[in-house]
């Protein structure tokens with residue numbers, strides 16, 4: 001082994017430290033005395049446990065900055081798993097820089113994600129700063145960790161300052177504190193003006209801002225996924241100098257992945273990773289000496305070949321066995337400590353600085369609590385201990401940060417603002433202008449053989465004269481909707497309908513007036529021919545139901561008006577012209593009901609519901625795709641807090657939307673509102689919140705924005721068609737009615753319609769069921785999204 005004397009001396013010295021800091025005893029340098037660790041006895045001379053072999057204990061694992069044991073992680077289903085971590089064990093001592101090296105795709109990011117609590121292992125254990133990530137009080141994810149993911153994961157619409165404020169508040173920092181830190185970081189990372197928007201920065205500058213976010217709160221543990229990518233060598237060196245600086249006093253630990261293997265020489269320890277395993281875990285100097293290589297790359301190649309040639313690489317790390325014990329690099333007179341799992345665990349790099357563990361031991365005087373935690377160890381205490389002084393501030397800060405983030409993102413995005421406020425108004429205006437009004441300009445082909453075709457004369461008498469009654473009838477036809485076109489023969493009029501030139505044809509025979517008078521005079525004595533001649537014949541184009549029915553109605557109404565006018569002129573009771581049904585003033589609505597009033601409640605709710613769906617589902621997915629959601633989670637924001645902040649934001653948006661929609665519907669377009677406007681507002685806002693919660697479900701289920709759009713659009717039509725918005729539910733097959741009642745918009749639409757058109761109050765079942773069903777849907781959607789989010793994080 002090519003090793004000069006000085007180097008071998010250095011390694012020997014180093015080993016002497018490591019021997020004093022093996023996994024069980026090393027952490028406290030004798031602190032194990034009396035805590036009941038397996039097989040540990042205390043050496044009377046110096047308090048170090050003089051063991052030849054020791055068992056790794058939970059206590060010892062908790063003493064490391066990071067301790068991973070037998071980690072397995074796969075992606076995909078358990079039937080066709082893609083194994084990414086395979087029985088990986090790793091130990092990062094406190095106060096060290098740990099370089100995690102390995103080829104692209106070997107699982108580094110996955111391992112780091114599990115360490116910071118972004119993902120969960122399938123099996124195995126992880127301890128980070130003494131606790132298991134994701135467990136209560138571990139502080140991880142949270143402010144104890146600074147994480148820089150591989151992707152930029154920043155809000156492009158934010159300025160550098162706003163970005164820092166956002167994360168600073170999440171970490172529970174005071175604004176003044178953030179400002180001070182920001183000034184240092186701007187200077188240290190050579191960032192441009194703090195008011196520059198992140199999206200306008202160069203790629204390298206964005207990465208530095210991302211790095212600054214990780215450094216922001218000066219965390220105990222820094223986990224950086226390729227922070228030096230795209231960074232010039234000079235700046236890279238200053239980053240490494242910073243790492244050395246912050247780890248100097250043993251309070252901070254840095255884990256860094258990099259593709260520039262040689263830069264990791266400056267790390268205190270490196271883990272060489274391949275195919276989901278650590279091939280070695282040692283200090284760079286030891287690795288170079290052990291394998292007689294000049295560069296770490298050579299070491300990596302050697303180890304990779306070894307792993308490739310024989311699959312004898314044990315499931316535990318190579319370093320576990322070969323590292324110090326097998327080579328017997330230690331003081332000859334001192335026992336070699338090999339732990340059950342990781343022989344290098346607890347490597348202490350005193351050539352760089354004093355061990356954290358020794359500090360702990362000094363501070364605690366060897367006193368430990370029931371869990372084996374040193375009493376006064378700042379690093380070993382969980383976040384529970386700082387809860388009293390920091391958690392209140394953090395919660396307030398998080399809420400402030402999340403709300404400001406949501407509003408700022410909306411405010412800065414013109415498209416979103418238009419979507420939120422201009423779109424609902426536009427939809428209401430379009431609805432009121434386009435739907436429910438009577439069609440106008442309908443051509444009616446008239447053939448009147450009582451009329452002189454050449455002169456086109458058709459006299460209209462207003463007195464009690466029984467002449468040219470057809471002309472009198474034609475005069476009674478509405479001119480605002482019907483355009484009267486005269487044709488010479490029935491065939492030509494029918495042809496006009498067939499070719500689409502007219503919506504209907506009407507034909508009066510040449511003795512229409514005589515026959516009609518005879519019909520009235522003879523009554524039941526009238527023969528069939530008289531009856532036949534007295535009837536006007538109508539051919540309608542019923543391909544358009546609305547137009548067909550309207551023409552039908554107008555022709556009948558015109559006959560009633562014509563007959564009533566004639567009867568009045570002849571001093572008869574005009575009522576004789578009516579059918580013998582007396583339609584009194586309707587209990588609800590009017591005798592001339594408008595389709596708009598029927599559809600409006602459903603339209604109001606549909607607009608508010610689906611705008612909320614679109615807004616929420618895309619917002620969360622974009623955040624997730626850009627890695628922002630994960631970054632916030634790692635910073636300590638919980639899914640509940642994220643959902644809560646969106647609920648608040650959406651609520652404010654919803655109030656604005658509801659106000660606009662109702663003002664335009666009711667005040668501008670005069671849609672009927674007979675009920676309590678307060679209840680109408682509440683129900684509309686609740687529906688908006690329900691849509692938002694449905695948006696959460698979509699965003700939780702869908703990985704990609706396009707899938708979310710497909711799901712949101714896909715759900716739009718079935719909901720619209722089945723909710724009784726455009727056609728009464730009573731017209732559906734019975735089975736479909738039950739399904740319809742289970743949809744979020746159905747009962748709410750009925751409820752709103754009852755309030756608007758009938759003026760019913762909340763005490764009516766039709767009304768309160770709408771409220772109840774909406775609230776049930778909100779709770780259901782929220783629960784589903786929470787469950788899906790939690791499951792997905794696993």
Ligand SMILES: Nc1ncnc2c1ncn2[C@@H]1O[C@H](COP(=O)(O)OP(=O)(O)OP(=O)(O)O)[C@@H](O)[C@H]1O
Pocket residue numbers: 075076082084102103104105106107108109110111150
């Ligand atoms: N969300 C995911 N779903 C499925 N497979 C994934 C997912 N994330 C990563 N993988 C796969 O897991 C393997 C390890 O990926 P990982 O990102 O951890 O590697 P890495 O070592 O960080 O690579 P690099 O250095 O290129 O960033 C790769 O094969 C990758 O395709």
